[in-house]
Amino acid sequence: MQILVLTKPVPDPAAGAERLSGPDFRLDRSASPTVVNGNDEYALEAALQLVEAHGGEVAILVMAPANATETMRKALAMGAQRGVLVTDPALAGADLPATVRVLAAAAAAETFDLLLTGLDTSDGTGGAVAAGIAARLGLPLLSAAAHIEPDPAAGRVRVKRLSAKGYDLIEAPMPAVISCTQALGAPRYPSLKGIMAARQREIAVRSLADLGNPDDGPLLPDGGWATRVVAADPPPARDTGRVVKAPAADAAREIADFLADRRLI
Amino acid sequence: MAPRFVAVAEVADGALTRLSTEVATLARTLAEASGGTAVGLVVDADPAPAAAELAGFMAQVIAVSAPATANEAWAPHAAAEVGRLIDDGATHVLAGASTDGRDLAGMVVGRWTWGLLANATAVTWGGDGLVAEATVLGGKAITRSAFTGAAGVVTVRPNATTAEPAAAAGSVEPRAAAAGAGASSVAVLDRVAEAGAEASLEEARIVVVGGRGVGSPEGFAVVTELASLLGGVVGATRASVDAGWIPYARQIGQTGKVVKPSLYLGLGVSGAMQHRVGMQSAEAIVIVNRDPDAPIAEIADLFVVGDLFEVGPALVAELRSRRGS
Ligand SMILES: Cc1cc2nc3c(=O)[nH]c(=O)nc-3n(C[C@H](O)[C@H](O)[C@H](O)COP(=O)(O)OP(=O)(O)OC[C@H]3O[C@@H](n4cnc5c(N)ncnc54)[C@H](O)[C@@H]3O)c2cc1C
Ligand SMILES: Nc1ncnc2c1ncn2[C@@H]1O[C@H](COP(=O)(O)O)[C@@H](O)[C@H]1O
Numbered sequence: 001m002q003i004l005v006l007t008k009p010v011p012d013p014a015a016g017a018e019r020l021s022g023p024d025f026r027l028d029r030s031a032s033p034t035v036v037n038g039n040d041e042y043a044l045e046a047a048l049q050l051v052e053a054h055g056g057e058v059a060i061l062v063m064a065p066a067n068a069t070e071t072m073r074k075a076l077a078m079g080a081q082r083g084v085l086v087t088d089p090a091l092a093g094a095d096l097p098a099t100v101r102v103l104a105a106a107a108a109a110e111t112f113d114l115l116l117t118g119l120d121t122s123d124g125t126g127g128a129v130a131a132g133i134a135a136r137l138g139l140p141l142l143s144a145a146a147h148i149e150p151d152p153a154a155g156r157v158r159v160k161r162l163s164a165k166g167y168d169l170i171e172a173p174m175p176a177v178i179s180c181t182q183a184l185g186a187p188r189y190p191s192l193k194g195i196m197a198a199r200q201r202e203i204a205v206r207s208l209a210d211l212g213n214p215d216d217g218p219l220l221p222d223g224g225w226a227t228r229v230v231a232a233d234p235p236p237a238r239d240t241g242r243v244v245k246a247p248a249a250d251a252a253r254e255i256a257d258f259l260a261d262r263r264l265i
Numbered sequence: 266m267a268p269r270f271v272a273v274a275e276v277a278d279g280a281l282t283r284l285s286t287e288v289a290t291l292a293r294t295l296a297e298a299s300g301g302t303a304v305g306l307v308v309d310a311d312p313a314p315a316a317a318e319l320a321g322f323m324a325q326v327i328a329v330s331a332p333a334t335a336n337e338a339w340a341p342h343a344a345a346e347v348g349r350l351i352d353d354g355a356t357h358v359l360a361g362a363s364t365d366g367r368d369l370a371g372m373v374v375g376r377w378t379w380g381l382l383a384n385a386t387a388v389t390w391g392g393d394g395l396v397a398e399a400t401v402l403g404g405k406a407i408t409r410s411a412f413t414g415a416a417g418v419v420t421v422r423p424n425a426t427t428a429e430p431a432a433a434a435g436s437v438e439p440r441a442a443a444a445g446a447g448a449s450s451v452a453v454l455d456r457v458a459e460a461g462a463e464a465s466l467e468e469a470r471i472v473v474v475g476g477r478g479v480g481s482p483e484g485f486a487v488v489t490e491l492a493s494l495l496g497g498v499v500g501a502t503r504a505s506v507d508a509g510w511i512p513y514a515r516q517i518g519q520t521g522k523v524v525k526p527s528l529y530l531g532l533g534v535s536g537a538m539q540h541r542v543g544m545q546s547a548e549a550i551v552i553v554n555r556d557p558d559a560p561i562a563e564i565a566d567l568f569v570v571g572d573l574f575e576v577g578p579a580l581v582a583e584l585r586s587r588r589g590s
Binding site for chain 2: 016128162166227229
């Protein structure tokens, strides 16, 4: 099986240093250290386990600034065999439709049975990239995966899709696009051997020109991005809270009073 | 050209979801503010009951009978029907920021190259266009964003507005599903309900959360009991999900659900950044933690320093005695 995993480099949420800057409130990607998006690590882990079980190769695909190769090495150290980085100055601040078109064009240039993404990104557009790519490439979308079970002989894949009530068991022909959740299981840590091996692995760097022009028009809009941020403010400050240190019964009464004041009981 | 808003509704157990009533209310309000029109869309194997409900919120509702959605993924079919409305002049598509709503939104973006404003916590019409508010970067900033053109897709978070019925009920136009719609369909073989995953965390007014401090599956009993006494829903941190005490569907945070309840009551929760991202816009935050230096103290309105196995049962008793039972 050939599996292509989309692993977006994002500012490390744990570092807490993200900021929006400039007149158009773009994410300042130099302000904090970069990591592989948390949900994408679950996708990558699932992909690695699938090729361990069924054979094949895992490749990663990223659209990001040129220095993203550094973060991509971490994914390669986990066990991905090679990487593709689409990078181009014209992509700075790209909106969702452009991201979808570019990633879909780059994916179309690869051979894959499964294209895996994270459910959503910590800095991103809210979990719409997988569906966008599926729609553009005319592939089935299996979203919010908690378990992935391909049947390579039959050319089909089954997914447990998280639902509001539990899960749906869904199935589609491959190639297919799957968005992945934490329920797939914790990602492995790269081994020392993996880290060494990652240094030798190929990262193919592509520009927009390398991707060419799809039949239905250019990859990027000619009239600027489809959305813009008009204002960004810090969240309203919370009033300083009250701290209660008292015997349990008194503390319970304080909580109940607090709830009653706010008409919550 | 006057804008035309589509509110895409979702159906659960034959009824409209609460989030859909909020999306419908927003679409109607936007139409009024912009001098445009709004239409509600229900795509379901049996759309009539939900469509009738939706007509309580909007002047015009289209009920698409799509038998295939009984055993195929919903989003491709819904996207095809949205496409028909776009062909007829719809300019803005509003959907819930649910799993299905996001799938639909992504498909519309992929097919029509429209922009997306995701996870809106408020949507207004500001002078010459739609403005969507969203909390980004783990709660560090609240942005207001607009479309640069005359069309776009918005996904709406629960509680972005209060659902309000329209003054007069609207009309429902039944339709057959477009032929060949949703061609690359995904088969749904089974829908499985899991214990502990029923109530919607994102829509809940009160959320009671158990963190690692509850210590065991049995430890969750006090959390569950408080939730039921308060008419709330149980939530969890990743630590308690990873420990296997409660299903992933209950997780709040960066890789879980984002909640905005009137009350967040947390027991044995430290308040890691990845958890706060999912709950810090709660209106009131009450915490019981034995460590006064737990980071969640920074955002708590009431922070009780104490053992949850003492304060929790005491609160159960207090609530019981106040309601006289
Ligand atoms: C990529 C990534 C994504 C993540 N996503 C999420 C996410 O979506 N949601 C999430 O929640 N976390 C997430 N995390 C994990 C997060 O960093 C924290 O580890 C987690 O939130 C901690 O959960 P906790 O507060 O329950 O546990 P802890 O941090 O261990 O805190 C337990 C607290 O309970 C208190 N306590 C213990 N016993 C008692 C008692 N008897 N009475 C009172 N208080 C007691 C302790 O003082 C402590 O403050 C993520 C991490 C990563 C790396
Ligand atoms: N620039 C990117 N490069 C690689 N993958 C991406 C990129 N943007 C989004 N993705 C993938 O799409 C998923 C959903 O992203 P989003 O819709 O932005 O929340 C992510 O988890 C990634 O797997």
